[in-house]
Amino acid sequence: MRIILLFLCCFINASWAEDYSPWLKEFRPSSLSQQQQIEELAWFKQAAKPFQGITIRAISERINTHWYEATVIAPLFYQLTGIKVIHELSSEDDVVKKLQSQMDLGINYYDIYVSDSDLIGGHFRSNKVLSLSEFMREQGKQVTLPSLDVNDFIGLAFTTSPYNEILQLPDQQFANLYWYRQDWFARPELQQQFKAIYGYPLAVPVNWSAYEDIAEFFSKHVKQIDGHKVYGHMDYGKRDPSLGWRISDAWLSMAGMGDVGLPNGLPVDEWGIRRHGCRPVGASVKRGGALDSPAAIYAIQKYVDWLVRYAPPEAQKMTFSEAGAEIAKGHIAQQIFWYTAFTADLSHPDLSITDDNGKPLWRVAPSPRGAYWQPGMKSGYQDVGAWTLLKSTPLKRQQAAWLYAQFNVAKTVSLRKTMVGLTPIRESDIMSPEFTQRSEELGGLVEFYQSNARNEWTPTGLNVPNYPALSALWWQYIGRASDQKEDVSKIMQELAKSMDAALAKISHETRGACSPKLISSQDEALWLAHPGSPKPKLENEKPPGKTLAYSELIKQWQP
Amino acid sequence: MATLVKLLVTSLLLSSQMLKASDLVFNTYIDPPYVSQGDEGVTGISIDILKLLRQHSQLNIELHLLPLKRAYAVALDSANQCVFAIERTQSRESSFIWISPMFISRYAIYQRKLHAKHLASLDDLTKLRIGSYSGSGVGEYLTSFSITVDLAKTNLNSAKKLTRHRTGAWASDILSAAYIAQQFDLDISPKKYHFYSALRAIACNKNSDLGVLDKLQKSLNQLQKSGQIGQVLSKYEQQYQVDLGL
CATH class of the missing domain: 3.40.190.10 (Periplasmic binding protein-like II)
Known part of the structure; x- marks a missing residue:
């Protein structure tokens, strides 16, 4: 009997081993x-x-x-x-x-x-x-x-x-994509009202001018939908590490601060860091970088202005995780970029941003581009x-x-x-x-x-020689603009200077063929006259707003 | 009244002179085996590392023993004051200048000896009421996963709540849990479910002398690289029969 039991035991184990x-x-x-x-x-x-x-x-x-x-x-x-x-x-x-x-x-x-x-x-x-x-x-x-x-x-x-x-x-x-309430954008009365004020159709914004107009439209003109307060923009501004990602991930690349090139601009990337060969050589305009260039100042000024004017007031003191839950509440019309990692969280049937069948009332589309953006540049962050x-x-x-x-x-x-x-x-x-x-x-x-x-939606690239050491600078400086309302131009100059100093520190600590080596500082005007990034200030940073129907835009994404 | 004012002024002068004499004040709290107070004075893992830091950096670091909340508040409010060894978390990041890492703490879930449930993942914790203590940070971590957390005043109290069936499990760093198991006869199973680790660091006031803090960070790095801090940890791992998995 014992032998039979032993055999059975082994047989069961062997079967289990093959049972996947x-x-x-x-x-x-x-x-x-x-x-x-x-x-x-x-x-x-x-x-x-x-x-x-x-x-x-x-x-x-x-x-x-x-x-x-x-x-x-x-x-x-x-x-x-x-x-x-x-x-x-x-x-x-x-x-x-x-x-x-x-x-x-x-x-x-x-x-x-x-x-x-x-x-x-x-x-x-x-x-x-x-x-x-x-x-x-x-x-x-x-x-x-x-x-x-x-x-x-x-x-x-x-x-x-x-x-x-x-x-x-x-x-x-x-990826980081533009997110908007398609059901609101499709309402005839809102389409008519928008066209009457801005002179072009309410649809997916292709440039920052249109994004800004739509933000203003919902926050300042529409104000309420179905009896509820609504906002034309959502973001966050608390001086916290998560603020840094917001800026280094995509803001400056969407604005068009860097150079043409994929996956990252070359020689100047979306962090504003110039690279010669494989060596980072500087972030300030004086060293051929773009972090305090007119395009960078334009980008951060827009970030601060939109946050203050068009987002819910509490957003200024929010972190990434706190802000992430906001659009699910159903009072936000659009967000310039939104992390698609949270798609599953916005697809629950019991949310006010899904219909009775659980289908989304929202859509994602390519993020609008800033005034300095040119074809061939990265379009966003992944x-x-x-x-x-x-x-x-x-x-x-x-x-x-x-x-x-x-x-x-x-x-x-x-x-x-x-x-x-x-x-x-x-x-x-x-x-x-x-x-x-x-x-x-x-x-x-x-x-x-x-x-x-x-x-075209790409991560931070090879120009950044030590992400942990350099990323801490972003939130500490940008937070002073968003959280403490300090002057953007002054902050970007200080940030660029600190980034240069941090690059110099890394070059002392890690010596190698591709370690940073700062080039000497020159008159900013020389670099701004040089082709590519850093780019001189545009005479008009707000060109006419341009929108496209979602069905047209999505064609760009069809295989 | 005049005597009282004189006493107050003298005391203020004395404390300001003491502060001048020291480069930094390190505020810490009772948290055995990291910090204990007994016949031999203040001892423990954090104190052993502090001694190494003092020796290596040649900085004059004064030690104050306070309740955790007070130690934290002092470091937040006053220049050249630090609190250690606290968890370095994203929510605390912007409040201090960090000298980091001192060591890593490994956290696990413990249950009573009888009827302990099999725990295979974080998801299993959502079915339990888990004890922790105020200021440990791990309670906040668990709550963020919608796990029910019961906070006690101290880690020992949290362990006792488990044995009194007031909670279903206890979340503790494994060295503290081993200390409690050794010192107190509690009906807690040694089997544990590991779920989290936290870097423990020195958090200093943002208006502190940056040159001093830089020197301190360099010393800490040297002590880590030379293995001297590792030796301190190994000693306690052996004493409490714990494996930090380093």
Whole structure:
């Protein structure tokens, strides 16, 4: 009897070992067939054998996609592989600080990070981030998924060094797009009123002049819709780290401060930093940068003016996370740029910005461009959170963590994760019938990601040599304009000067072929007369407002 | 009345002279095993690191022991005053100049020995009422995920609330939890669910002497890189049988 029981026990265990139903049940839809999924799952199970019993720590920012990873994918990965994952969720600022501390001190706080690719300029210069290209060829070869298919990742260009080495593996992506209430814009009485005041149709703004007019229209002329107070603009202004992202992510690029070039302006990028070869050489106009140029002052002045004149008064004291919840309340007509990572949060049927069937009453469209913008420049910001291994992490832990990273983006898992978090990373997911079918409920997100426009919305690039060190400057200075109402022109001069000083400090601390090296200061007029950025002040910074029907604009996004 | 005024003036003069004599004042609070008070005076992990900092930087750093809220308020209000070792969070970032990191704290969820639930992810915590204590920061973190949090005045009180069935679980940093387990006979399971880590740092008033703070940061970096702070942490990891996973 005992022998029979023993046999039964072993038989059941063996059957369980081959039973992938918990994973197949959760990870659907998938771009793979069920048999291909089983093959991938079996590969992970086999590859993880040397690491069973190990516990690894991962950290990422707090968005829906990472909540799904931490609460669903990590436990299923553990069940499959025996590798336990503590997947921590924290604020982006905290993730950056921990990563930077580990890079500076060499202490293994985490085994793997989901780090925004905005840090790529520092990553490739630091020599502290593991080259995934090399790792996949050598020490990580045995733990690299044969069906990973790196060419399927749409954001790989943003995570690759100038030496063509992949430094980070994309895990989630989202863009900053214009957001507006299509149902309000479509109301005949509002269309007539707008045309009567401004002389052109109420539709999606193509330039900042139109955005400003629409903001004024809703805040100062319409004032109330269906008995409720409404506003023509939403933003936030509290002197807090999250304010910095607002500006460095997209404001200055949309205004047109930098040079033409994709993914980032060259030689001057959207941070206003000039690069000679691979060396950053200055941010102030005196050093050929653009951070205190007329275009930068124009951009920040508009940001402050719109916040004060057209946003709800409480927005001036709000942070990113506080402001994020506002548009769901249904009193905002438009927002110049909005992070699509929150698409799922705005699609609940019980919100006042969705109809009775749960379909959105809002749409996303390309963000309007400022007076200095020229064709060939980036059109906005895209966030690419990507798996990043540091050289200071012990090899065995790197290997186990790499398995976890790949599991989160493997084709077995990826489409399901995309459907939950709406932050697509793979071409195969984006073009899948399942994602395409959600077009109607996602207000333009599907069309954006299926088009080539996604390549014009780009992260911070190679001109920024140390993102954590330099990003702290943004919120500290811009906050003085938004929160304390100091003079914008003076603040931008001080910010540019501080950015130059910070670049000089980095050049002393990290010496290398691509480390910053400030060029000597010259008369600003010489640089302003020079072609490209920094650009001289335009005689007219408010050209006539221009709008386009959503149906026309969306054509730009059709494949 | 004249005597009282004289006393007050003398005391003010004395304290201002004391402040002049020191480059910085470090305010801290009882939080064993980071800061404890006993026969040997003020001891603990934070105090051991402070001693290393004093020695390396050659700065004159005065130590004040205060309740956490008071220590925080003093650093917020007065130049050259700091509070340590507090969590460096995004919401606190703009309020101070930070000397960072001193160390990392690992946080876990603990339950009573009997009928402990299996916890596999943060989502499982939404079904529990979790105890923490005011000012720890971790309570705020859990609340932001819509998890029900019960705040006690101290970490020990929070642990006791768990044993008295007033909460379903207790969130604590693992070194503090190990200290409490060693010092008090509480019916708490040693099994834990790890969920969060926090950088602990020195937060200094924004009007402090920047040259002094720069010197302090450089010393902290050197002590981290040389492994001396790591050695302090290892000593306590061994003493309390805890693995910080560094």
